[in-house]
Amino acid sequence: xxxxxxxxxxxxRAMRHLLSIDDLDRAGIERILDRAASFAEVxxxxxKKVPALRGRTVVNLFYEASTRTSSSFELAAKRLSAxxxxxxxATSSVTKGESLKDTIxxxxxxxxxxxxxxxxxxxxxxxxxxxxxxxxxxxxxGKHEHPTQALLDVYTLRRRLGALDGKRIWIVGDVxxxxxxxxxxxxxxxxxxxxxxxxxxxxxxxxxEALGCAIAPTLDRLAEADVVYVLRMQNERMNEAxxxxxxxxxxxxxxxxxxxxxxxxxxxPGPVNRGVELSAEAIDSPQxxxxxxxxxxxxxxxxxxxELLATGPARPSEPSLEATAEAVAAA
Amino acid sequence: xxxxxxxxxxxxxxxxxxxxxxxxDPRGELDAPHDVLVRDGRVAEIxxxxxxxxxxxxxxxxxxxxxxxxxxxxxxxxxxxPGQEHKETxxxxxxxxxxxGYCGIVAMPNTDPVxxxxxxxxxxxxxxxxxxxxxxxxxxxxTRGLAGTELTEMAELRDAGALGFTxxxxxxxxxxxxxxxxxxxxxxxxxxxxxxxxxxxxxxGVMHEGAxxxxxxxxGIPSISESTMVARDSxxxxxxxxxxxxxxxxxxxxxxxxxxxxxxxAHVSGEASPHHLTxxxxxxxxxxxxxxxxxxxxxxxxxxxxxxxxxxxxxxxVATDHAPHARHEKEVPFEEAPMGVTGLETAFAVLYTELxxxxxxxxxxxxxxxxxxxxxxxxxxxxxxxxxxxxxxLVDLAAEWEVGARGYASxxxxxxxxxxxxxxxxxxxxxxxAVAHRxxxxxxx
Numbered sequence: 001x002x003x004x005x006x007x008x009x010x011x012x013r014a015m016r017h018l019l020s021i022d023d024l025d026r027a028g029i030e031r032i033l034d035r036a037a038s039f040a041e042v043x044x045x046x047x048k049k050v051p052a053l054r055g056r057t058v059v060n061l062f063y064e065a066s067t068r069t070s071s072s073f074e075l076a077a078k079r080l081s082a083x084x085x086x087x088x089x090a091t092s093s094v095t096k097g098e099s100l101k102d103t104i105x106x107x108x109x110x111x112x113x114x115x116x117x118x119x120x121x122x123x124x125x126x127x128x129x130x131x132x133x134x135x136x137x138x139x140x141x142g143k144h145e146h147p148t149q150a151l152l153d154v155y156t157l158r159r160r161l162g163a164l165d166g167k168r169i170w171i172v173g174d175v176x177x178x179x180x181x182x183x184x185x186x187x188x189x190x191x192x193x194x195x196x197x198x199x200x201x202x203x204x205x206x207x208x209e210a211l212g213c214a215i216a217p218t219l220d221r222l223a224e225a226d227v228v229y230v231l232r233m234q235n236e237r238m239n240e241a242x243x244x245x246x247x248x249x250x251x252x253x254x255x256x257x258x259x260x261x262x263x264x265x266x267x268x269p270g271p272v273n274r275g276v277e278l279s280a281e282a283i284d285s286p287q288x289x290x291x292x293x294x295x296x297x298x299x300x301x302x303x304x305x306x307e308l309l310a311t312g313p314a315r316p317s318e319p320s321l322e323a324t325a326e327a328v329a330a331a
Numbered sequence: 332x333x334x335x336x337x338x339x340x341x342x343x344x345x346x347x348x349x350x351x352x353x354x355x356d357p358r359g360e361l362d363a364p365h366d367v368l369v370r371d372g373r374v375a376e377i378x379x380x381x382x383x384x385x386x387x388x389x390x391x392x393x394x395x396x397x398x399x400x401x402x403x404x405x406x407x408x409x410x411x412x413p414g415q416e417h418k419e420t421x422x423x424x425x426x427x428x429x430x431x432g433y434c435g436i437v438a439m440p441n442t443d444p445v446x447x448x449x450x451x452x453x454x455x456x457x458x459x460x461x462x463x464x465x466x467x468x469x470x471x472x473x474t475r476g477l478a479g480t481e482l483t484e485m486a487e488l489r490d491a492g493a494l495g496f497t498x499x500x501x502x503x504x505x506x507x508x509x510x511x512x513x514x515x516x517x518x519x520x521x522x523x524x525x526x527x528x529x530x531x532x533x534x535x536g537v538m539h540e541g542a543x544x545x546x547x548x549x550x551g552i553p554s555i556s557e558s559t560m561v562a563r564d565s566x567x568x569x570x571x572x573x574x575x576x577x578x579x580x581x582x583x584x585x586x587x588x589x590x591x592x593x594x595x596x597a598h599v600s601g602e603a604s605p606h607h608l609t610x611x612x613x614x615x616x617x618x619x620x621x622x623x624x625x626x627x628x629x630x631x632x633x634x635x636x637x638x639x640x641x642x643x644x645x646x647x648x649v650a651t652d653h654a655p656h657a658r659h660e661k662e663v664p665f666e667e668a669p670m671g672v673t674g675l676e677t678a679f680a681v682l683y684t685e686l687x688x689x690x691x692x693x694x695x696x697x698x699x700x701x702x703x704x705x706x707x708x709x710x711x712x713x714x715x716x717x718x719x720x721x722x723x724x725l726v727d728l729a730a731e732w733e734v735g736a737r738g739y740a741s742x743x744x745x746x747x748x749x750x751x752x753x754x755x756x757x758x759x760x761x762x763x764x765a766v767a768h769r770x771x772x773x774x775x776x
Contacts, residue, residue: 099659099662099663100663100664101659101662101663119664121663121664121665121666121667122547122548122549122618122664122665122666123547123618123664123665123666124664126618127618127662127663127664141664142548142549142664142666143548143549144547144548144549144618145548177548178548179548182546182548205544205545205548205551206540206541206544206545206551206553207540207541207542207543207544207545207546208542208545209542210542210545210546211545211546
């Protein structure tokens, strides 16, 4: 399978941007994840680079602090041999009050093939897509979406479980403030899983069931889950009176050895608050896939960049696709 | 006469014969083709089509196939002057009003500085007398600086021409402060108009709370943020026997509260905007900041309740809440964008296209609701009647046009209807006896 899936001409529909999980149908998700799996083989070699994006530029524009997402996007682009420019808001003219539009117009002058953007505001990636010819990847926009996180989560689960059809996945914690939860609900449901969200009623947004999930106000039925996906509980939520105390939150919603059954898989998007949403035993248990999620980040993001930049109709200024695909196959 | 409360630039009084237009005055007998003669800025004669001769020097407008309506009155617009003239000025805002068929509009006080003192009101009057193409009234603030803590000098402001008072853009959070204002109303008169919102419920919300906000991860403004304040302030108004008008109602619970308090005899009234009457929060899925306003677009059940309220009179009038913003201010992520959309140039066509054409509301009722704002503020209602000042609008109901295709008379372009094909184009507007707007090449001289 590996090299034929890297050759993206089979059944691939041209996708301009990845802004939302809604941009992908099930076949599209599977195509990207299959390609990620073939990149994982490359990652096992001593020389991990493929020449697919040689001579092309990927800009990472991060308006929020991020360790794993920004570093894995950077690594993904480099392993595809792209030139990478990483910009952090704190060290750029953004802090001098430059508008997002002006920043994008400035960066567009460098003719990037892709712009990866992380923003504290919902819809920022969509706006960027309107202002540039580059392919745009949403690396998290406000509390809206984080589609590459959802893809790497599905990738990690597929490697362990095979197909997700009929699997019961519980997403536990602060769903209200979580872009990961929104993208995961959509992606897991699209792959055939039954999704339940659980958390304090103050942190479950009104109307969330419209995304295709059930709501459980307590963890009483957690035993029915095949996968327990725990969200980060941020300290400031306590000050905003969403929960009376982290102590009470942990009493009711912490996933720990007492609540986690041996057959259940445990996931978390990181960074973890040990002793709050997860106990140390749970984090360090063999059921936890947290390290695998991080590992999947690079190959899945490689596959996303490849999908956007190296498949579909060529733009005149770009190298021919056959040449690129052959180069990858030969790598 | 008493204090003057509407202001406009002086213009030569119209001398005009409108021939054969279908004249419709929802408050009178008029609903048929007529000749209407305007002399010296007043309706001088109304006759059967083809019967009135054109006097020497009068313009003749061929109105056959067109609809002649009393010009509209908007109790709620933002003219951004003083302080934000890059968004709108008295000249451009009133030009937009005239282009939309309005003869009178009321400016809100959330300017910079806030309109909360008589000297500032006097300077705005003078400015309106230089620039305004249609009549403009002013509603100064209820509280100084819109801060909600001290009353403005309401009696002096009324003497200086204030139509009424509002802290629009913000609620009067303190029930005690509102009660003082309503007690003081007995001294100075003037309607108190309220933007209803409980900040502890709306928080940092940017759109309606519901399935769409859950999907987008945007903080929601629940309907109860508005409706609990409508109920609270209706109770206070009833207790003080005061006169209160609720601005831009948006949800079913508010309409129900208003209906209940009106039935109980409280002197409370309400308005609804064209965007709340025709759009829902589904539009926000686009994350386009042109759909961001306060109160937010709500659910379909809310929209239906507003239409029902407009039909049965619970909601007395249409108000645009015309809220211009510069392009760069709106060209940012949804959460960052300022609240507000323009509305004066599209209000009639939007409501005609979305509500009258499909048979939801009769045209006469729409025209009644688009003119009723004047009486709510104790101003004369625009009429088509002999002896009345010419406040008329001539509309081509068959004409289709695309919003924004020819730009806007407003200084700003943040219309939530941009790009839509609408039916009903304003050809001519007479405001306070003078021609305020004339669509080029459509009207024979």
